[in-house]
Amino acid sequence: MLSIKENQPVEFSSELFAQFGEIVGRYPEGKQKSALLPILHLVQAEYGWLSTDAMDKVAAYLGIKPIEVYEVATFYTMYFLEPRGKYTLEVCRTGPCCLVGAERIMTHIEKKLGVKENEVTPDGLFSWRGVECLAACGYGPVLQIGPEYTFYENLTEESVDQLIETLRNKAQHEA
Ligand code: FES
Numbered sequence: 001m002l003s004i005k006e007n008q009p010v011e012f013s014s015e016l017f018a019q020f021g022e023i024v025g026r027y028p029e030g031k032q033k034s035a036l037l038p039i040l041h042l043v044q045a046e047y048g049w050l051s052t053d054a055m056d057k058v059a060a061y062l063g064i065k066p067i068e069v070y071e072v073a074t075f076y077t078m079y080f081l082e083p084r085g086k087y088t089l090e091v092c093r094t095g096p097c098c099l100v101g102a103e104r105i106m107t108h109i110e111k112k113l114g115v116k117e118n119e120v121t122p123d124g125l126f127s128w129r130g131v132e133c134l135a136a137c138g139y140g141p142v143l144q145i146g147p148e149y150t151f152y153e154n155l156t157e158e159s160v161d162q163l164i165e166t167l168r169n170k171a172q173h174e175a
Helices: 014-024 032-047 052-062 066-075 095-099 102-113 157-174
Strands: 087-092 126-131 143-145 150-152
Touching (some): 014 032, 032 066, 052 066, 087 157, 102 157
């Protein structure tokens, strides 16, 4: 994943354009706008979030107005509109998970990572936030991590510590 700051212009790679083209090719002529959601996912996977410049360039690529991209990107919470860590821990904060300790888990994550909700750790590796029901209510507390949206269930402080350690090691090996 490349890391970009706010207001930093982006240049999509030829590989990324090739993937855009493959997605657009799935739709009938004139319906290229239908490729918007998967293309935004690709851009987010590449940069970690969707900057205004990236969204404008997607609009230009698809031949639609920037506002049409903003409307979609701001509607769906899985799109991030500000910089994120390499791993964003999204903890379900809806009632059933709260009854089994979701708030305790979020407090623990905040302490462990040393950043508040939606902030990024100084090493750029982590951010976290509370989200609405992840449809795994019987297995709470639960969190997910994109872009694959892997689920981690029946969380405890210890399992969260382990998860963070595993992700740190993974990032080190990938560096
Ligand atoms: S309430 Fe947490 S997954 Fe549904």
